[in-house]
Amino acid sequence: MNPLIKTMPNVKKFNAYMADVKTNKTPIMLSGLTDIGKVHLAYSTRFYAEKPICLVTYNELQAKKLMKDLKFFGEKIDFFPKREIITFDYLAESKDSLFERISVLNNIVKHKSKIVITTIEAAMQKMITKDKLYQFVMNLKNGDTINLNDLKESLVRLGYERYDLIEGKGQFSVRGGIIDIATSETSGVRIELWGDEIDSIRKFSIMSQRTTEMLDSVEIFPAYEFLLETDLPTICDRIVHKTFPNAVQEKVEEDIEQIKQGDYVSKIDKYFDCFYEQTNTLLDYLSDDCIVFLDEIQKIRNRAEAIAKDNENLIQDLIEKNKFVLAGFIQKQDYLTFSDQIKNKQTIYLEKQDIGFVDKQSMHAKRNGYSFSYREVNFFRSSMDLLFQKLQKSTNSSKQTVVLRWKHRSVQKISRDFIRKRNSKSYSRKIR
Secondary structure, eight states: OOHHHHTGGGOHHHHHHHHHHHTTOOOEEEESOOHHHHHHHHHHHHHHHTOOEEEEESSHHHHHHHHHHHGGGTOOOEEEOOOOOOSSOOSOOOOHHHHHHHHHHHHHHTTOOOEEEEEHHHHHOOEEOHHHHTTTOEEEETTOBOOHHHHHHHHHHTTOEEOSSOOSTTEEEEETTEEEEEOSSSEEEEEEEETTEEEEEEEEETTTOOEEEEESEEEEOOSSSOOOSSOHHHHHHHHHTSOOOHHHHHHHHHHHHHHHTTOOGGGTTTTHHHHOSSEEOHHHHSOTTOEEEEEOHHHHHHHHHHHHHHHHHHHHHHHHTTOOOOHHHHTOOOHHHHHHHGGGSEEEEEOSSOOOOSOHHHHHHHHTOEEOOOOOOOOGGGOHHHHHHHHHHHHHTTOOOOOOOSSHHHHHHHHHHHHHHHTOHHHHHHHO
């Protein structure tokens, strides 16, 4: 067990806080935290409550910083990025972000994701409902009887594209009775049929084509989130019955023809409400016992309101120029809706200091608050003797001190130099 986590039950205030967490008290506010303190308490909560957590912060830069710090505890961290909404037509789109998002969603649904970090922008974005996204998940096992054509149709329905030979995630190939499905960038699943019966299932390396593991069964999850909740003719009919400015009517008709031919992914943001009548956000995908941490609520609210304002300005600009207003912009959630939604989750606010009035939820959290005392000390780099004196005094008073450094070699050097200093008689007299 990590020493920073092991010592937490010795802190009375932490025990009182964890008692509230385990009785599902919500919301709770933790104040007096540095960025490291936020990570320390969030992970300690996850460890001792034995529940998954989702940490929502105000921008991607802060999210990446928190991820880096959380990796110190040795557990896998999932980052859920925002979906980029593009205001122009494109022939091809990088699916890296879509693959990253669906990988996190799949891990959440499979209960493999224990720590998720995201931004308020990503948390507010609407997407296909959880039920619709996972209604076609395939469960295959050795000995099952399947129809090859039905299997191919099911893979297409899950967002996989057919290739002669798979090269990356989201692809599948069929060669006689062998079906290869790329489930990641580097590995896939190979299903071999004997007639209509599954004879074997194995994991294999896409690069070497060699088997890495034999499997008794496999679940095939969606390749990305842009699955269809209904058929294309119904979607086209919904678009036809919408009102558009005359200036873009011809372009709408062209889009409808492309959608009818199956080229619809690049059109989803334009006609989002026609593709998805019901929507969810990331919060709807999280398990019922997941704890949501909010990293500095005032900054989260400011960022959410800035996004809404930018969105309004962009929509107005597009209208004035007689250009197409993407439904993806209109479908964005606002802060008040997000604030109402988190009431359904156990929520913990992480704050550097006590905050004023932000919203009713944060005020309730403040009443259930705990103030901790974290401080950052950054001046030891230029004065190692001062660090050694602090360590020696801590040792003399029977306190436990943990020194963190990113590089293993740096830790070894500090440890070696401190032991040498401590064994020096002149140094010992100085400390006394």
